[in-house]
Amino acid sequence: MQSGHSRLNLAQAAFVIARRDVRAILFSKAFLFFLLGPIFFGLVSLGAASLGQRTAENREPPVLAVAMSPADSTAIIAARERLAHVIDLPRIQRVDPASNPATLLNAGASNFGAVLTGTPAAPELTGTAERIASWRGQVALVAASVSGSDAAYPQVVLQPTVTSGASQKSGRVGTATGALTLLFLLTMLLAGMVMSNLVEEKANKIIEILAAAVPMDAVFLGKLFAMLVVSLVGLTVWGTLGAIAAAFSGGSIGSLVAPAVGWPVFVALFLIYFAMAYLLIGSVFLTIGAMAPTVRDVQTLSMPATMLQLGVFFLATYSTSDLGSPVELAAIVFPLSSPYAMVSRAAQEPDLWPHAAALAWQALWVMLFVRFGAQLFRRRVMKSGPQAPKGRRWRKAAAAR
Incomplete structure (x- = not known):
């Protein structure tokens, strides 16, 4: 041995x-x-x-990016604040109106669930199909509140994407x-x-x-x-x-x-x-x-x-x-x-x-x-x-x- x-x-x-x-x-x-x-x-x-x-989703909920003109963005944020105590609405963050929605959603560091563009009278919502479908009614309510009339809700145009920064x-x-x-x-x-x-x-x-x-x-x-x-x-x-x-x-x-x-x-x-x-x-x-x-x-x-x-x-x-x-x-x-x-x-x-x-x-x-x-x-x-x-x-x- x-x-x-x-x-x-x-x-x-x-x-x-x-x-x-x-x-x-x-x-x-x-x-x-x-x-x-x-x-x-x-x-x-x-x-x-x-x-x-x-x-993880409950700890950091997704954010709605608003890419509208400064006046429209201010009006949307103000309407959201008025309705926040009545209904659960997504958090809103103002972004550059010239930003590309797809670029915002694919940014790995962001937590954007969808991007709102257009005007309060004709809003467009871009994001994953599941996310924008769940936020469609909330966005219509906020946009209608901007004009001060809840009788006629605007038609929200949906632009589905494959993924978003928040979901990714x-x-x-x-x-x-x-x-x-x-x-x-x-x-x-x-x-x-x-x-x-x-x-x-x-x-x-x-x-x-x-x-x-x-x-x-x-x-x-x-x-x-x-x-x-x-x-x-x-x-x-x-x-x-x-x-x-x-x-x-x-x-x-x-x-x-x-x-x-x-x-x-x-x-x-x-x-x-x-x-x-x-x-x-x-x-x-x-x-x-x-x-x-x-x-x-x-x-x-x-x-x-x-x-x-x-x-x-x-x-x-x-x-x-x-x-x-x-x-x-x-x-x-x-x-x-x-x-x-x-x-x-x-x-x-x-x-x-x-x-x-x-x-x-x-x-x-x-x-x-x-x-x-x-x-x-x-x-x-x-x-x-x-x-x-x-x-x-x-x-x-x-x-x-």
């Missing part, structure tokens, strides 16, 4: 450990039943995405919330396998045999990446089943708002950030497994880590609707929440360079966590046997002299 140890470097030894664990898990009967678990979590993530989109913004917030929730559920569901596998092998003394054959860092890395491979196999299976379900659902997935970076890049970033989130929390769980001698102790020691993950999830979710704020920057800098915050940013911002910086930052912390966990693991495992009483050690030392 020592000669094999000298021939294998860290990467080769880690690969041997990883290959052993992957084969043992993938070809077990328990893994087949394990694949059936995330169906419930998938339903929860879809519900969370819908709830997040509705919450709220839709991307929903996409970000859904992706963040899915990432959290998958990470928490799969990361626990690392800890349970380690504790089982510690109880069977297998881990001590491996530690005597290869470097402890290789054992640590091998087990961590083996579980990552197993998790990716599970993601492949669940993703295939999800694609089949989407194909038979009549294309309902197509109704989701596309992320800012586009679906292909977003899916790739999601997988990369899943790997980073898994390696980060997996290294923490492995460290806990090294400190826990029994499965019962694992449950006690893992509770703080689980609560920490819940706090990380809430922090990233809170920062979803406030990009660029100190809260979001804190979520990006803190290593455990960084993958979740960056997935949310990918859904809402098209820039790619922040992801390169974030991935380098997360990779650095993965190496630090792995190194610290391996050192702690080495001390705990190699000194796992019973120690002699202090008096006996003194007598042995005296006899040796």
Whole structure:
């Protein structure tokens, strides 16, 4: 074994450990039943995405842009203020009369749900079909109030568009919330396998045999990446089943708002950030497994880590609707929440360079966590046997002299 140890470097030894664990898990009967678990979590993530989109709309309702002459815009705003205490009306913002309605609606930073042009006697409403249909009566009421006569309401001309800044913004917030929730559920569901596998092998003394054959860092890395491979196999299976379900659902997935970076890049970033989130929390769980001698102790020691993950999830979710704020920057800098915050940013911002910086930052912390966990693991495992009483050690030392 020592000669094999000298021939294998860290990467080769880690690969041997990883290959052993992957084969043992993938070809077990328990893994087949394990694949059936995330169906419930998938339903929860879809519900969370819908709830997040509705919450975003309630937090920042869309605005009606008024692109009329200064006199007409003033009259419309005054009429809206008079009627606001009687009926619920959309908020109004004055814009340049020469502005192009399509340009206003497609501006990513704006929150315009529709644009009102023309005159109070002949108003035109431009926006998504659903939005302008819901605002048509309200606009007619406000326009009629300008003339002071409610007997004859003006005919509002509708100009439907494909999308608007408000609907696109709220839709991307929903996409970000859904992706963040899915990432959290998958990470928490799969990361626990690392800890349970380690504790089982510690109880069977297998881990001590491996530690005597290869470097402890290789054992640590091998087990961590083996579980990552197993998790990716599970993601492949669940993703295939999800694609089949989407194909038979009549294309309902197509109704989701596309992320800012586009679906292909977003899916790739999601997988990369899943790997980073898994390696980060997996290294923490492995460290806990090294400190826990029994499965019962694992449950006690893992509770703080689980609560920490819940706090990380809430922090990233809170920062979803406030990009660029100190809260979001804190979520990006803190290593455990960084993958979740960056997935949310990918859904809402098209820039790619922040992801390169974030991935380098997360990779650095993965190496630090792995190194610290391996050192702690080495001390705990190699000194796992019973120690002699202090008096006996003194007598042995005296006899040796």
